[in-house]
Amino acid sequence: MEIKGMLLKYTSKKKLSCFFILCILRSCHSISMAYITSEFITIATHPVEVSKLYLFLVVVSLLILFFGCLGFAFSHMYNSLVYDIDMYVRNLAIQRLCEDGNDIDLSFMTNDLKQIEQNVIYGQLNLLFDITSFVLTVVTCISQSIIFTLISLVTMLIPILFQHILSGRVEEKSRIWEGENSKYTIFVTDLINGMDTFHLYGTIPVIINKFTQKTTQLEQRSKELNNTIDNISNLVSLLSYFIGALVPLVTGLYLVYCDMINLKTFILISQLSMTFINPISGILECITDMHVSKPILNKIFKPSRKSMESNSTISNEHFKQIKLRDIDLCYGTNIIQKHIDLKIKLGEKILISAPSGWGKTTLLNFLLGNLESENGEYLLNQVNLKGNRELAKHYFSYIHQKPLILEDTIEYNITLGRKTNTKELQEILQIAGLTDLVNQKGLSFKLKSDGKNLSGGQAQRIEIARALLSHRPILLADEPTSALDLELSIKIHRLFLEAKGLTVIEVSHHLRKEEYELFDRVIKLA
Structure with missing residues (x-):
């Protein structure tokens, strides 16, 4: 993704910093749960005093309550950033429309801008969270076992490479769909404006037939785009779970068998390595979504051919x-x-x-x-x-x-x-x-x-x-x-x-x- 497409830079640095801190804290949720699970197994295999068990349960309860409250703050800041960036993009789009409206139409100002919000703005915020979660998880795993962690990471490179190779197909399908959607919007606008004329000359059946043809063409392109995205996502997810989950588990069992790590470490890293999959899958999905919207972003961020005109008047x-x-x-x-x-x-x-x-x-x-x-x-x-x-x-x-x-x-x-x-x-x-x-x-x-x-x-x-x-x-x-x-x-x-x-x-x-x-x-x- 080109740097001009990174929309997070168009929001308040203070808000973005707060969001990043919230990402770090929220990323600790899965790590905390992994530690809690491993501790429960340790307690089950090596009983402790009742007072210590009660204390442990209180700490766990407080952690759950903390992360629950944290979710509200995270969602509020997330939506605030979406609002700020979305307003910036829409204002920039209307400037481009006023400067040079050749590439900007009704379809762009409605459907395409909504796609930017869903695919790019949401995607980049999710990307920041997923990367933060991934880094913290890796650091935690390395602190327990470098070998086990490295094996888990290497297995994750395969789906990333696979997704990168196929991203060009998504961009191509997206360009085709966008062109078809623009034609459809023009047709619908003409249909609404000419309804009285169509009724006057009795051509409504013909118009309905043409509308069906246009809708079929648009939906066909939409289906092709969605199928391409879903096929790539499903293949990448399959590789992530099969290679990224199965291989580390087998490796971990072998390391336990060879007494290179203990059972507690195996359970901890196994659970965290499984959480590799969610951030990795999220990162890959975000990248795919941004590739889908790249042709739309290029329209907004391309150099304008006209400068904004002043409203000065010559007497x-x-x-x-x-x-x-x-x-x-x-x-x-x-x-x-x-x-x-x-x-x-x-x-x-x-x-x-x-x-x-x-x-x-x-x-x-x-x-x-x-x-x-x-x-x-x-x-x-x-x-x-x-x-x-x-x-x-x-x-x-x-x-x-x-x-x-x-x-x-x-x-x-x-x-x-x-x-x-x-x-x-x-x-x-x-x-x-x-x-x-x-x-x-x-x-x-x-x-x-x-x-x-x-x-x-x-x-x-x-x-x-x-x-x-x-x-x-x-x-x-x-x-x-x-x-x-x-x-x-x-x-x-x-x-x-x-x-x-x-x-x-x-x-x-x-x-x-x-x-x-x-x-x-x-x-x-x-």
Whole structure:
């Protein structure tokens, strides 16, 4: 396991130190029980005074009570560490999603993160305990008989080596399952979003059949992964018990027969050597589990391709003009449009009209800096933004064709958690035409995902309010009123087209005559 996958370093050193001490104390449980068992046998074969027997029983009772109480403290600290590490991993995952979401999806944020918790976080805490238990047991055994202990240890190396050889198969099966699970999650998301359409066109039986196929594929991969893990675990356990238990017992009997150790030592080491198996099996199981989750961890800890963006804003007075000169518009490796020239000045309200499939949304994404062009220049205030695309984003706000409405309050949907004063927010609400809605429902009214408890116009007004609140000098609008009727479309357009000093760039494939007249300039592209 790569060092970046050791998640214990992301928790409090104080807590981890306390947990390690608890591991040491709890590891003494099996050693104490082995000593107690050997002493009972000694007492049975060599009777002692009743008073000493009573004292021995009191000590045993106190030890049992102590280790019982210790279990509560151990569990509490264990769960506290799981919480700390899990929170760190989830926060890091959301950072990766925000920086570069190509490898992070719904399946990752739910199923995969849960797998990290179960396989890696639990695994590494258990690994620390198992290693501590193993070391203390070995030290105790060596103090009794070096030869017997060494033989027991050597027999344990075989299952460890065997597990290491087969770990690559677990990683491969895990990668295959993760890919299938991601496809399944996307399919289920599409299924839920398109349920009304499927009902409308009577394709529910087809969808159910396809769902069954996807589920079968996912469960088949899951079964293959689980079978691989279980087969390796069972083989390793078989080797551990057969070689690690049987060989030391036979060896111990031979040493007793040769008078090299006494019966008490044999019983003590035999019982402790049997406890070798539990830590060794636990260590091997933890390593296997971490190999299963290694592809998932690599997604979180890989170097990000984008730095976290600041929320700084460029005021209107710092924006003069945008100029595209001989730009080739690309989507992936495909060139959509060539030799694009465009010049837009401060305060202009521009409509770019082009047919469907021209690449209008791609053009807006290029202006935002999400896409690149090998040819031409992208000048903002005469500064070529090639190599410094992140700067461009501080100039723009954006209105989507389908408004982004989160399952949260009206206020959060507008501010996105940014701090703003009440007066400023009220002004934006009035400009965006949301005053009536807020007066009726309140800013704390909780909206449903995708704005299911809003009208189309209300959802679009929230999107506009969000854009205006950012005070960016340039507003990009991607067919913001395509789903609205003419009267409402004109009202919505006026909300941002009449904003003073705001530069607007809207793209659309079809607007009515009354809407064209709202813009300063219309650029028609074939």
